[in-house]
Amino acid sequence: MDIQIEKLTKTYGPQRAVNNISFDVKTGEVLGFLGPNGAGKSTTMKMITGYIGIEEGDIRIGGKSVTDPESNFKQHIGYLPENNPLYLDMPVIDYLAFCASLQGVEKTKLNSRIREMIGLCGLNREKHKKIGELSKGYRQRVALAQAMIHNPEILVLDEPTTGLDPNQIIEIRKLIRDLGKEKTVILSTHILPEVEATCDRILIINRGEIVANGTPETLRKQAQDNEVLRVRIEDAEAGKIIKSLNALDTVQDVDPIQREENVFEVQSVAQQSSKRNIFNLCVEKKWVLTELTPLETKLEDIFRNLTVN
Numbered sequence: 001m002d003i004q005i006e007k008l009t010k011t012y013g014p015q016r017a018v019n020n021i022s023f024d025v026k027t028g029e030v031l032g033f034l035g036p037n038g039a040g041k042s043t044t045m046k047m048i049t050g051y052i053g054i055e056e057g058d059i060r061i062g063g064k065s066v067t068d069p070e071s072n073f074k075q076h077i078g079y080l081p082e083n084n085p086l087y088l089d090m091p092v093i094d095y096l097a098f099c100a101s102l103q104g105v106e107k108t109k110l111n112s113r114i115r116e117m118i119g120l121c122g123l124n125r126e127k128h129k130k131i132g133e134l135s136k137g138y139r140q141r142v143a144l145a146q147a148m149i150h151n152p153e154i155l156v157l158d159e160p161t162t163g164l165d166p167n168q169i170i171e172i173r174k175l176i177r178d179l180g181k182e183k184t185v186i187l188s189t190h191i192l193p194e195v196e197a198t199c200d201r202i203l204i205i206n207r208g209e210i211v212a213n214g215t216p217e218t219l220r221k222q223a224q225d226n227e228v229l230r231v232r233i234e235d236a237e238a239g240k241i242i243k244s245l246n247a248l249d250t251v252q253d254v255d256p257i258q259r260e261e262n263v264f265e266v267q268s269v270a271q272q273s274s275k276r277n278i279f280n281l282c283v284e285k286k287w288v289l290t291e292l293t294p295l296e297t298k299l300e301d302i303f304r305n306l307t308v309n
């Protein structure tokens with residue numbers, strides 16, 4: 001089920017938490033929502049799930065506006081809020097049964113659905129404990145189980161792996177990827193490797209505005225106007241190599257790498273590649289080229305450049 005966000009705005013007092021943002025999410029897509037603290041991620045997610053109202057703009061879910069009283073959009077959405085309001089006195093299994101009935105899961109399917117979620121979220125040993133007795137990570141698993149209990153077509157997950165141990169993080173990321181093949185998933189996180197591991201597309205939001213939207217590869221390409229190559233050339237003197245590399249038309253800058261003999265970072269002029277020129281130079285000079293690797297811009301750098309103000 002597709003989601004369309006159009007010119008969405010939300011103001012708290014004098015502050016615009018979300019400022020005129022528009023984006024789409026398609027079925028079978030996992031969208032990673034990134035942004036520094038206070039950027040407006042949770043506010044956007046709360047509007048998508050109907051937790052708070054829309055001030056300006058529109059959200060269409062499966063083509064229908066959430067402002068249409070007949071759209072029943074909430075039944076299609078599973079939501080893991082940032083601070084999940086779990087009922088601490090309820091045993092896990094009763095809580096899931098309660099959530100399932102609230103979400104309208106048919107009575108005949110209730111037990112099998114609860115069993116499935118308990119297995120999927122690794123809650124078997126804890127299922128009879130009260131939620132208040134669970135560790136932080138297990139509470140997060142219960143929260144995930146409740147978000148998925150009614151098998152919704154859309155999942156909105158606000159920092160889904162917070163508090164989980166490394167094994168469970170790997171399992172939950174795999175689960176999100178698998179779910180994302182058929183469902184529409186939006187997840188927010190501060191963990192950049194998490195986005196690379198789970199998301200098809202990244203949206204970066206800063207001070208309520210979208211500052212980037214694309215696949216990790218596209219964002220890297222956009223950020224990297226100039227090719228940077230790591231080059232190792234042997235059987236020649238470093239000074240001569242630097243001089244010859246600098247003389248190539250496509251090369252803008254050459255930096256020798258400290259502590260590594262005859263290794264250089266070569267930056268090309270904008271929109272040009274120096275790979276062939278470097279190879280041909282080594283052939284001509286009879287130098288041995290043992291490394292020629294493009295250096296990628298790290299997602300961390302892209303994020304910092306777009307969000308540090």
Ligand SMILES: Nc1ncnc2c1ncn2[C@@H]1O[C@H](COP(=O)(O)OP(=O)(O)OP(=O)(O)O)[C@@H](O)[C@H]1O
Nearest residue numbers: 012015017035036037038039040041042043044082
């Ligand atoms: N109920 C509220 N009342 C007043 N201001 C709010 C309220 N909720 C959020 N804000 C403000 O709106 C801005 C965006 O907050 P939001 O929680 O959406 O950010 P976020 O990107 O989810 O941040 P974080 O990564 O820290 O969770 C913040 O400046 C926040 O202080």
